[in-house]
Amino acid sequence: MRISKLNELRIWGRENSINVQKVLWLCEDLNIPYERIDAGMEHGVNKTPEYLKINPNGLVPTISDNGFILWESHAVMRYLIRRNDNKSGSGSADNSIYPRDSKGSSLVDQWLDWTNTVAWPAMRPLFWGWVRLKPEERNLQDLENSRQLMIKALSMFDQQLSVSTYAAGEEFTLADIPMALIAYRWFNIPIDRPDFKNLNRWYSRIGERAGFKRYCSSPLT
Ligand SMILES: N[C@@H](CCC(=O)N[C@@H](CS)C(=O)NCC(=O)O)C(=O)O
Known part of the structure; x- marks a missing residue:
């Protein structure tokens, strides 16, 4: 397996994976060139011995940046921000996507962790059941439990969006990317959904972004 040439960012992962999409969306926003495998x-x-050497989880995404290997989508996102800062000297002109002050960055981290520990665990079975399973393989009770968990998670997020324009404040940040990808899945499966006013407002605003248009426009697979 070729790791990477000088100054070349390689990303392993299928394009329909939510965790890969987080990284691809950010590359798009930051204008970072990459090669995707x-x-x-x-x-x-991802289960070959060669791949397991670079990511023992056997999951995607994994990146190689000039031979530097990293996995875990949120760690990769933060790495790409810091990498951009180093390249541009004293820091990127626009720091709003991941504020550099301790409070601002920690609020982004809080919501990023929350998407991985609360929102995606609630959404994943629902997405998997409706999109990846055949009708006869679906357990309707499990799907309903998952829908209820998602309603609980989205009520929390809606509450947050009643006091801030985006997930972690008044600016679009890294924390909005995973939530947008989750919301896209939520809004595109055939279930009953309560109306969350603030979530709807946030979702239509996010829908104007290039990353959303690119990764949240094709049918779910
Ligand atoms: N916590 C990891 C989770 C990675 C993960 O679960 N990736 C899924 C795709 S979304 C995967 O590799 N599934 C196995 C496969 O695609 O074969 C991250 O955020 O990167």
């Missing part, structure tokens, strides 16, 4: 599910690769 399909891996995961029908593409295989």
Whole structure:
């Protein structure tokens, strides 16, 4: 497996993976060139001994930046921000996507962790059941439990959005990317959804962004 040439960012992961999409969306926002190698599910690769050497979890995404290997989508996102800062000297002109002060960055981290520990665990079974399973494989009770958990998680997020324009404050940040990808899945499966006023407002605002248009426009697979 070729790791990477000088100044080349390689990203392993299939394009329909939510965790890969977080990284691709950020690359788009930061204008970072990369080469993507399909891996995961029908593409295989991620369980090969070679891949397991660079990511023992056997999951995607993994990146190689000039030989520096990193996995865990949120760690990768933060790395790409810091990498951009180093390249531009004293820091990027626009720091709003991941504020550099301790409070601002910690609020982004808080919501990023929350998407991985609360929102995505609630959404994943629902997404998997409706999108990846055949009708006869679905357990309707599990799907309903998951829908209820999502309603609880989204009520929390809606409450946050009643006091801030975006997930972690008045600016679009890293924390909005995973939530947008989760919300896209939530709004595109055939279930009953309560109306969350603030969530709807945030979602239509996010919908104007290039990353959203690119990664949240094709049918779910
Ligand atoms: N916490 C990890 C989770 C990675 C993960 O679960 N990736 C999924 C795709 S979203 C995966 O690799 N599934 C196996 C596969 O695609 O074959 C992260 O955020 O990167």
